[in-house]
Amino acid sequence: MSSAGVDLYEVLGISKGASKDDIRKAYRKAALANHPDKVAEAEREDAEVRFKAVQEAYDILYDEEKREIYDAHGMGAFNGSGEPGMGAGGPDLDDILAQMFGMGGMGGMGGMPGGPQARKPRRSPNEEQKYEVRLEDLYKGKTVRFAVTKNVICSLCHGKGGKERATARQCATCDGQGVRQVLRQVGQFMSPSMVTCSTCSGHGEYFIDKEKCKKCKGKRTSEAKKMLEIYIPRGAREGDKIILEGEADQVPGQEPGDIVFHLVEEEHETFRRAGSDLTATIDVTLAEALTGFSRVVVKHLDGRGIEVTHPKTPGEVLSPGQVLKVPGEGMPVKRGDARGDLYLVVNVKFPDAKWKPSAAVLEHLKEMLPKPDAPITAETVDEVEYDPKGNLDDFGANDPEGGSAWEDDEEEGETAQCATQ
Numbered sequence: 001m002s003s004a005g006v007d008l009y010e011v012l013g014i015s016k017g018a019s020k021d022d023i024r025k026a027y028r029k030a031a032l033a034n035h036p037d038k039v040a041e042a043e044r045e046d047a048e049v050r051f052k053a054v055q056e057a058y059d060i061l062y063d064e065e066k067r068e069i070y071d072a073h074g075m076g077a078f079n080g081s082g083e084p085g086m087g088a089g090g091p092d093l094d095d096i097l098a099q100m101f102g103m104g105g106m107g108g109m110g111g112m113p114g115g116p117q118a119r120k121p122r123r124s125p126n127e128e129q130k131y132e133v134r135l136e137d138l139y140k141g142k143t144v145r146f147a148v149t150k151n152v153i154c155s156l157c158h159g160k161g162g163k164e165r166a167t168a169r170q171c172a173t174c175d176g177q178g179v180r181q182v183l184r185q186v187g188q189f190m191s192p193s194m195v196t197c198s199t200c201s202g203h204g205e206y207f208i209d210k211e212k213c214k215k216c217k218g219k220r221t222s223e224a225k226k227m228l229e230i231y232i233p234r235g236a237r238e239g240d241k242i243i244l245e246g247e248a249d250q251v252p253g254q255e256p257g258d259i260v261f262h263l264v265e266e267e268h269e270t271f272r273r274a275g276s277d278l279t280a281t282i283d284v285t286l287a288e289a290l291t292g293f294s295r296v297v298v299k300h301l302d303g304r305g306i307e308v309t310h311p312k313t314p315g316e317v318l319s320p321g322q323v324l325k326v327p328g329e330g331m332p333v334k335r336g337d338a339r340g341d342l343y344l345v346v347n348v349k350f351p352d353a354k355w356k357p358s359a360a361v362l363e364h365l366k367e368m369l370p371k372p373d374a375p376i377t378a379e380t381v382d383e384v385e386y387d388p389k390g391n392l393d394d395f396g397a398n399d400p401e402g403g404s405a406w407e408d409d410e411e412e413g414e415t416a417q418c419a420t421q
């Protein structure tokens with residue numbers, strides 16, 4: 001239904017001042033009265049035409065922007081798919097643009113890139129999706145097999161869409177181009193663009209219902225399950241692409257596009273990665289930090305235990321936050337034998353409340369451990385009480401002016417301004 005002389009208000013049986021609620025009620029009534037399933041077989045084709053007319057009238061009038069365009073330009077401003085654009089038999093797009101913007105002489109814009117004469121793409125679109133991968137799999141590499149459901153060229157009609165002896169009809173809506181020029185409202189202006197023809201789904205031709213392929217129902221493709229396999233190489237990292245060439249949905253007359261997986265690295269509970277390097281925190285006791293140890297401190301991504309012997313030189317101690325660099329135990333580098341480094345951050349675990357040493361043990365420790373610095377001298381000395389479980393989050397919380405004395409100048413200005421309002 002794209003005739004410029006069609007009155008959409010008359011199709012729905014409503015007045016031009018009808019509200020959205022009136023339009024919705026009228027549409028339900030008209031759609032029920034003209035539904036093809038509610039009439040005899042002989043009247044079905046006519047009912048389908050009337051039903052599509054009712055649907056298009058509702059789509060345009062219920063949308064406030066489309067309704068405004070229709071009221072101003074009529075059906076000549078639409079393309080037969082319910083979208084603003086050139087309608088069959090209606091004003092030329094050049095005429096509308098000339099009226100609105102003083103433009104003209106563009107020949108239907110056929111010479112512009114992407115115009116109706118533009119060729120269809122040689123390849124169907126790629127399918128892009130994210131794929132989450134564990135750090136272990138990025139370290140060792142992994143082959144993944146999975147099942148997908150994709151569109152393939154119909155095996156019965158071989159992508160024709162119709163029965164063997166049926167002949168497709170050229171789409172009148174797009175004149176066989178598969179695309180239409182439309183006008184889209186951008187703010188207060190109308191902007192021309194291209195859309196796929198909804199009547200023929202971009203094919204430029206179609207089959208009537210009784211001549212459509214029984215398997216694909218005229219869609220030219222059907223769904224099929226297929227097993228696919230991807231290989232994640234050692235050393236792959238977040239953002240890398242794994243491409244399955246030609247495995248996207250098939251489209252008649254086009255080469256199939258690719259399925260592109262974008263790797264997303266899952267967060268690991270032990271290791272953190274930066275390029276080809278790894279870091280992990282290891283816990284050592286105070287006794288180990290002072291006297292030494294030789295044991296497995298972390299389980300690597302391939303299951304190996306990483307053993308560390310400390311100290312290298314007798315008498316060395318480990319400090320909290322000290323970093324032990326292990327060359328060659330980081331992530332593998334793609335397409336090579338090199339590896340990054342592993343950085344182990346030392347966390348010294350001090351004894352907890354369960355440790356109850358005797359007075360003799362404590363005196364012995366005082367004798368063995370380094371002595372404190374020289375005492376601080378002061379004229380007056382006060383012995384104070386203290387809370388051994390203080391929380392630094394409380395620092396500044398009791399400030400009567402709202403917290404820490406350190407405030408941003410802009411925030412102070414905003415506060416003062418709010419106070420005067």
